[in-house]
Amino acid sequence: MAQTKLTVNGKAYTVDVDPEMPLLWAIRDFxxxxxxxxxxxxxxxxxCTVHLNGTPIRSCSTPVSVVKGQKITTIExxxxxxxxxxxxxxxxxxxxxxxxxxxxxxxxxxxxxxKEKPKPTDEDIDLYMQGNICRCGTYQRVRKAIHRAAESxxxxxxxxxxxxxxxxx
Amino acid sequence: MKTSAINRRxxxxxxxxxxxxxxxxxxxxxxxxxVLLHKIPQNTLxxxxxxxxxxxxxxxxxxxxxxxxxGQGTYxxxxxxxxxxxxxxxxxxxxxxTNGQGKYGxxxxxxxxxxxxxxxxxxxxxxxxxxxxxxxxxxxxQVSSEECYAKEARVFHKPSGKSFxxxxxxxxxxxxxxxxxxxxxxxxxxxxxxxxxPKPDVPLKVTGTAEFGIDVDLPGMLYASIERCPAIHGKVVxxxxxxxxxxxxxxxxxxxxxxxxxxxxETVAVLATSYxxxxxxxxxxxxxxxxxxxxxLSTEKxxxxxxxxxxxxxxxxEGNQGDFAKAYGExxxxxxATYETPxxxxxxxxxxxxxxxxxxxxxxxxxxxxxPDGTIGELSQYLGLKPEQVKVNVTFLGGAxxxxxxxxxxxxxxxxxxxxxxxxxxxxxREDDMTQGPYRPAMLSVLEGGIDANxxxxxxxxxxxxESIQKQVFKANITGKAxxxxxxxxxxxxxxxxxxxxxxxxxxxxxxxxxxxxxxVYASTNVFGHESFVDELAHAAGKDPLDLRLELFKDSPRFxxxxxxxxxxxxxxxxxxxxxxxxxxxxxxxSTICAHVFTVAxxxxxxxxxxxxxxxxxxxxxxxxxxxxxxxxxxxxxLTAALKSPIVFADGAVQQSNFHNYPVLRINEIPQMEVHxxxxxEAPGGVGEPGLPPVAPALANALFNLTGKRQxxxxxxxx
Numbered sequence: 001m002a003q004t005k006l007t008v009n010g011k012a013y014t015v016d017v018d019p020e021m022p023l024l025w026a027i028r029d030f031x032x033x034x035x036x037x038x039x040x041x042x043x044x045x046x047x048c049t050v051h052l053n054g055t056p057i058r059s060c061s062t063p064v065s066v067v068k069g070q071k072i073t074t075i076e077x078x079x080x081x082x083x084x085x086x087x088x089x090x091x092x093x094x095x096x097x098x099x100x101x102x103x104x105x106x107x108x109x110x111x112x113x114x115k116e117k118p119k120p121t122d123e124d125i126d127l128y129m130q131g132n133i134c135r136c137g138t139y140q141r142v143r144k145a146i147h148r149a150a151e152s153x154x155x156x157x158x159x160x161x162x163x164x165x166x167x168x169x
Numbered sequence: 170m171k172t173s174a175i176n177r178r179x180x181x182x183x184x185x186x187x188x189x190x191x192x193x194x195x196x197x198x199x200x201x202x203x204v205l206l207h208k209i210p211q212n213t214l215x216x217x218x219x220x221x222x223x224x225x226x227x228x229x230x231x232x233x234x235x236x237x238x239x240g241q242g243t244y245x246x247x248x249x250x251x252x253x254x255x256x257x258x259x260x261x262x263x264x265x266x267t268n269g270q271g272k273y274g275x276x277x278x279x280x281x282x283x284x285x286x287x288x289x290x291x292x293x294x295x296x297x298x299x300x301x302x303x304x305x306x307x308x309x310x311q312v313s314s315e316e317c318y319a320k321e322a323r324v325f326h327k328p329s330g331k332s333f334x335x336x337x338x339x340x341x342x343x344x345x346x347x348x349x350x351x352x353x354x355x356x357x358x359x360x361x362x363x364x365x366x367p368k369p370d371v372p373l374k375v376t377g378t379a380e381f382g383i384d385v386d387l388p389g390m391l392y393a394s395i396e397r398c399p400a401i402h403g404k405v406v407x408x409x410x411x412x413x414x415x416x417x418x419x420x421x422x423x424x425x426x427x428x429x430x431x432x433x434x435e436t437v438a439v440l441a442t443s444y445x446x447x448x449x450x451x452x453x454x455x456x457x458x459x460x461x462x463x464x465x466l467s468t469e470k471x472x473x474x475x476x477x478x479x480x481x482x483x484x485x486x487e488g489n490q491g492d493f494a495k496a497y498g499e500x501x502x503x504x505x506a507t508y509e510t511p512x513x514x515x516x517x518x519x520x521x522x523x524x525x526x527x528x529x530x531x532x533x534x535x536x537x538x539x540x541p542d543g544t545i546g547e548l549s550q551y552l553g554l555k556p557e558q559v560k561v562n563v564t565f566l567g568g569a570x571x572x573x574x575x576x577x578x579x580x581x582x583x584x585x586x587x588x589x590x591x592x593x594x595x596x597x598x599r600e601d602d603m604t605q606g607p608y609r610p611a612m613l614s615v616l617e618g619g620i621d622a623n624x625x626x627x628x629x630x631x632x633x634x635x636e637s638i639q640k641q642v643f644k645a646n647i648t649g650k651a652x653x654x655x656x657x658x659x660x661x662x663x664x665x666x667x668x669x670x671x672x673x674x675x676x677x678x679x680x681x682x683x684x685x686x687x688x689x690v691y692a693s694t695n696v697f698g699h700e701s702f703v704d705e706l707a708h709a710a711g712k713d714p715l716d717l718r719l720e721l722f723k724d725s726p727r728f729x730x731x732x733x734x735x736x737x738x739x740x741x742x743x744x745x746x747x748x749x750x751x752x753x754x755x756x757x758x759x760s761t762i763c764a765h766v767f768t769v770a771x772x773x774x775x776x777x778x779x780x781x782x783x784x785x786x787x788x789x790x791x792x793x794x795x796x797x798x799x800x801x802x803x804x805x806x807x808l809t810a811a812l813k814s815p816i817v818f819a820d821g822a823v824q825q826s827n828f829h830n831y832p833v834l835r836i837n838e839i840p841q842m843e844v845h846x847x848x849x850x851e852a853p854g855g856v857g858e859p860g861l862p863p864v865a866p867a868l869a870n871a872l873f874n875l876t877g878k879r880q881x882x883x884x885x886x887x888x
Contacts (some may be wrong), residue, residue, distance in 0.1 A: 001417050018417065018445065025445040029392075034384035035377015037567070039518050040599045044828035049517060073378035082349025088375040095367060095794055098802060099240030100374025101518040101567025107375060110360040126837035133828060135518050135568050136240045141798070 001128070004068045006031065009077030019065035023057075024048045026064045027074060031126030035075035035104045049105035050074050056112040058131075074098050075104035078111060087111050090149035099135035104130045110146050188742070221250060221273075223295050228336030230255075230322065231263045235276045236283040237539055238370060239517075239566035240571065240617035240802070241857040242795040243283045245368040247291060249791055250284075253361045254295030254354060256319040257335075259369060270563040278566075279542030279574055279686070281759035281855020288853045296351035297728045298342075305342035305716040306333050356789065356850065358663045365794035370565070382564045383596060390592035391420060392452045393585050396437045396492030397427060397605055399822035400460035402681060405435040412453035413439050413624055418446035418570025422454070425589055428551060429607070429643045429683055434461070438585050444596060460821060466682055467476055468512055468611065475613040475634045475678045479507065483674025484651045488661025491670030495753045500619025504709050508698030508881045509614070510865075511815030513609040514831060515687055519567020521603045525582040526592035531558045532583060535565040539574040547576050550582060571686040573643070574605065575607055603831055604823040608816050609687030610636045613678075614698025616705075619670075624710040627723065630672040631659055631699055633692070635678050651675035658701040658862045659690025663757045665728070666721045682818060688806055689858035692758035693853035697811075700754035700866035701881065704873065714753055714870060715741055722755075730847060731755060731762045733783050738845050739782035749779070752871025754863035759855030761787040763800065765863050767840070767871040769887075772833045776875065776887040778808070778840040778868065785860060788851035797844040800860035807864030809834045811885050 006013045006023075008031050015030040027036050027050065036059060039047030043058035050059045051073040078087035084092070087110050097103045106129070113128040115118055120128070125143050134142070223231040232251045236243035237824045248264050267273040275286075299319050306324035307314040316327050325332045356363070373379035397403065410422030419504040421440040426433055439450040497503060523536035538544045541561040549556045564581065566573055582595035597605075612635035619628030639645040645652075648799050656673055657663065687693060696798060707717040715736055722728035732755060736742060741751060746769040755764035768780040783800050790796055813832050825831035865885065872887075 004647065017443070018449070021445045028384075028442055030388075032386075033377070034380070037381075037518070038520065038596070040385065040828050042599075042827055042829070045518070045599075075436075079374050079376060081372045081378060084372075084376070085290045087483075088372075091375040092367065092371050095371060095745045095798065097240075097371050097374040098242070098798060099238075099518065099566060099568040100370065100379055101381060103374050130835045130837045133518065133804065133833055133835060135516060135570075135833060137802040137834070137839070138798070139805065140801055140842050141836075142836060156292070 001057070004064050006064065006068065006072060007070065007073060008033065015064070016092045020063050021070070023050070023062045023064050023067055024058050027059060027072070033074050033076050034156060037101055037104055039102065044149065045102070047102045047105040048107060049108040051108060054115065056109050075108060077089060079108065081103065087114065087145070087149045087150045090091040090152060091143040093148055094141045094145040096138050096141040096145050099137055102132060102134045105136065106142055110142070110149065113146065114150055114153060118153065121147060134144070179780060182411060184622055210655040221291070222255065222298050224298070224335055224339045226336050226339055226411035227332055230257055230261060230335065231265055233265050233267050233273070235267045235273050235287070236274070237266065237279045237537075237541070237563045239278055239539065239569035240370060241278065241283070241799060242792060243278060244370045245366060245795065246284050247287060248692050249361045249366065250291035251295040253359055254292045255299050259361065259505055261322050263848060264369060265562045267541065268546045268563070271542065271556070272369060273542070275543045277574060278569070279539055279571065281761070281858045282457040285760060285853045285855055288789070292317040292353055293351055296353050297348050300348045300351050301342040301345045302335055303800070304339045304345055308341065309333065310865035319545060321573070324608065335531065344398040357439045363790050363793065366792050368795065373666030376399070378566050381519055382524070383519055383522045383537065383567070383568045384536040385564065387524060387526060387592040387594070390524065391440040391442065391596050392447045393438050393440050393582065393593050393595040394444070394447040394598070395425060395427075395581060395601070396451050396454050396456060398434065398436070398458045398460055398599065398605065400458070401605055401683065402432055402461040402464060402466075404461060405437060406457040406459045408436070408437050408438075408457070409455040412455070414451035415447055416453060417449040418442045419450040421589055424448065425581065425584050425588070427577050429577050430644070431681065431683070432725045434501055436581070439583065440589055440593065448598070464681070466818050468682070469610060471682070472509065475509075475611070477634070478553045478634050479613060479615045479632065481676055483676050484649065486651045486656045486660055486673040486675060489672045492566050493628050493670045493672035494671035494813045495632050497619040498629065500628055501622040502615070502709055504705055504881075505617045506702055506881060508614040508701060510612055510694040510697055510883050512818070512827070513687055513810050514603050514684065514816050515570040516603065516833060517568030517570055517572055520599055522577040522591060522594065522596040523574060523579040523582040524594040525579065527552065527583055527587040529572045531542045533560040533562070534579060534583070535562045535564060536579050537564050537569070538574055538579065539566065539569050539577065543574065544576060544579060548579060548583060548630065551580050552587070570688040571690070572607070575685050581689065599828070600826045603816075603825050603827065604684035606823070607685035608682065610638065610684040611691065612691070612694045614695060616698055616702040618702065618706045618709075620706065620710045623714060626668050626706050626710065626717070627861065628667070628670040629668045630674070632674045632676065633677045634678050634693060635694070636684050637677055638684055638690070639685055640677065640834070641684055647677055652677065655691050656695065657690055658696040658756050658758045663692070664699070665725045666722065666853055667724050668761070679803075688803070689758055692756060692858070692862040693807070693810070695868070696754070696756040696862035698770045698881075699866040700756060700761055700863060701869050701879070704870045705879065712815070717755070718755060727762055727786050727851070730756065731764050731786050733786040735764040735766050735782060738784065740841070741766055750871055752867050752869065752874055752888040754867035754870060756862040756864050757803065760852070761785060761856065761859035763863055765804070765867040767867045769868070769871045769875050772876065776872065778887070780841045781843070781867075783842065783844045783860065784847065786847035786849065786851070787856050787859065788849060789853050790846065791853070793846050796846055796856050799856045800844045801842045803858065803860030804864055805834050805839060807861040808868070811865040811868060812887070813884060815883060818882070864880040
């Protein structure tokens with residue numbers, strides 16, 4: 001056990017854990033943020049995706065000792081129901097989620113993709129997002145939502161705040 | 170269509186300002202389909218009346234959702250049925266989950282049953298409350314209720330334009346008699362039903378704020394991880410937990426048990442103050458197992474057993490017609506084929522988990538279960554408690570596909586909580602999930618068809634060979650007869666083919682490998698052989714597969730409409746360039762008809778599934794956009810089963826353990842999907858599953874049309 005300093009969504013936390021503990025469990029069970037999910041424990045499914053200094057990592061396979069002091073962002077740091085990120089808004093507009101369990105990870109990957117490629121093609125999306133499994137099979141809507149978010153970011157360059165969805169398509 | 174009688178209301182007095190509360194519910198027939206499917210004690214059946222709609226005098230309107238949401242959309246569809254008739258909008262209501270008590274009727278999400286069984290009762294509940302609120306307003310104004318109407322949680326007096334909010338009326342309304350036959354809206358006046366509506370759970374799920382079972386925390390709880398015998402059915406000869414106990418935060422190591430419906434087996438559990446510590450401790454356990462039935466569990470041997478059984482005469486299902494043997498004997502052309510599907514895992518994204526607190530005289534459960542009522546029934550039996558001593562809190566389910574109606578994991582957590590005298594949160598690892606089952610049962614379809622000299626199909630026999638869920642999980646005796654559940658998707662009820670001599674028969678192949686329903690259950694496997702074979706018959710008869718189906722379903726206009734629509738939307742009759750082909754399949758399951766047309770293409774990297782056009786007829790709809798989403802979901806889920814690894818039990822263990830060796834479809838592998846919904850006024854059918862059964866045969870038929878090679882076994886190869 002060791003005192004480890006974590007910076008999650010801009011807030012500092014000190015957790016007393018096994019240095020080998022994956023960041024996932026430190027975030028969920030010690031920091032207390034539950035939006036990051038456990039799916040496979042071996043970086044196969046992407047449900048646990050968070051950002052480390054803005055880059056997506058699989059928190060289930062990253063020991064806390066590796067990330068201490070660095071900038072970690074979870075789904076809770078991306079946006080809230082009242083202040084949605086453009087990607088989250090696009091997810092609502094396209095009604096992407098079904099069970100929703102993998103979607104924190106999907107959104108974390110999508111946010112990072114759009115930072116790298118503000119106007120991704122389908123191929124870019126497929127390449128970047130294939131580490132995120134969705135058993136409900138929401139992939140087609142994930143693609144559409146990423147395109148929609150790309151457009152809205154280009155049009156407004158600011159996160160939207162509206163809560164309702166239009167289903168015109 | 171199931172109906173209900175509303176004949177009792179409940180008053181609930183609460184403290185504070187919200188002292189008046191109108192609560193109303195409805196009865197649910199005790200013998201509804203899903204109650205029969207889910208064995209629960211008689212005293213938890215839905216014989217009472219219950220509050221589904223709560224309105225307090227602050228104006229808060231709460232609608233209870235009786236069906237756990239596992240992604241299929243009941244969190245929107247169930248409240249929408251009430252809100253439509255109650256004349257409130259979806260953003261004026263709070264949604265809460267029912268807690269499994271008998272008074273709420275069957276609360277099992279399963280069998281694609283929620284909308285089709287709750288369509289009338291939920292609407293009637295809403296309509297009755299609306300009539301009471303209108304009457305209360307009319308009484309206050311001393312006018313006829315005919316002059317009043319409800320809209321947006323207010324009652325208006327038409328001539329004067331005066332209005333009251335529901336909050337202002339609830340006290341008076343609660344003193345009125347409940348109308349026995351409230352007037353339901355004409356579907357043409359629907360504002361919510363049949364319209365694509367945003368689901369209220371989506372904002373929660375995109376911000377990480379939706380609570381799943383795995384997210385539940387209780388003060389002082391211990392985390393548990395359990396080591397189970399690789400052979401599944403194990404006995405603990407001895408175990409050494411000393412090293413595990415040395416792991417910091419590990420508090421306890423104990424022998425435990427996994428109670429499956431067919432067998433209770435021994436396990437060893439590690440309890441710790443963090444989940445990671447429990448996992449680390451578990452790795453340090455030294456256990457000597459005595460595997461039970463080690464020699465009999467083998468999926469290869471089971472397959473051989475099914476093929477051996479195929480030589481025997483099957484037991485007839487009900488609804489056979491004509492004389493198959495005679496017609497087949499006389500047929501000008503005879504064809505036979507055997508199709509095989511393997512065991513499959515559910516692999517929901519959220520591994521099964523449960524948080525349970527067994528106290529002296531009660532137990533409280535927080536878990537992603539498909540049925541809180543079944544959870545009360547099974548857990549009270551397991552713990553020797555009365556149903557009223559068991560409290561269940563249903564969370565969102567991170568996928569389920571049938572798995573989370575099998576309550577072994579809740580019992581495991583209860584067992585540990587009882588021993589540890591503390592709340593326990595048990596989380597299965599992905600490896601636990603894949604290696605321990607239960608699984609979709611493997612099955613064999615033996616098909617024989619006869620065609621006369623004019624190219625007419627005169628005889629068809631589908632012999633189904635499989636282990637029985639009804640037998641293994643529900644202890645039904647099916648000796649010497651057909652398992653009535655096992656003909657889903659291809660039986661006389663689901664597949665009304667105009668073939669004069671048609672026979673469906675069954676043989677039971679026995680195994681202890683834990684099995685369970687898996688999205689669309691037997692239809693998910695039966696339809697593969699059946700609909701592939703219809704194409705084989707078409708080719709043998711020299712007919713186009715669509716034309717043969719139009720001929721076979723000529724007496725079933727809804728099938729014909731779905732076939733014609735899918736043909737039109739997919740451009741089925743248009744010629745494709747060389748190197749591309751289409752394939753079609755159709756099936757009815759859970760009272761809904763669905764057809765897919767696949768387009769496949771030869772590419773430098775093998776065969777690519779380019780596009781799927783789907784048509785679904787599920788009768789009247791609640792949320793068309795969600796029906797499209799569910800159909801897309803069924804395509805992806807069905808394709809994974811058809812194309813990816815089977816579950817193989819060999820050398821004393823299941824060989825697949827995680828997504829690296831049990832891969833599932835990823836975003837780069839999906840075809841373009843286009844879903845069309847038939848609009849009609851038929852009774853609602855299921856939505857969560859019926860898209861799945863025709864997936865594999867439509868693909869297999871397309872692959873045959875492209876390559877000339879008929880594939881009769883999963884995984885289908887894209888070469």
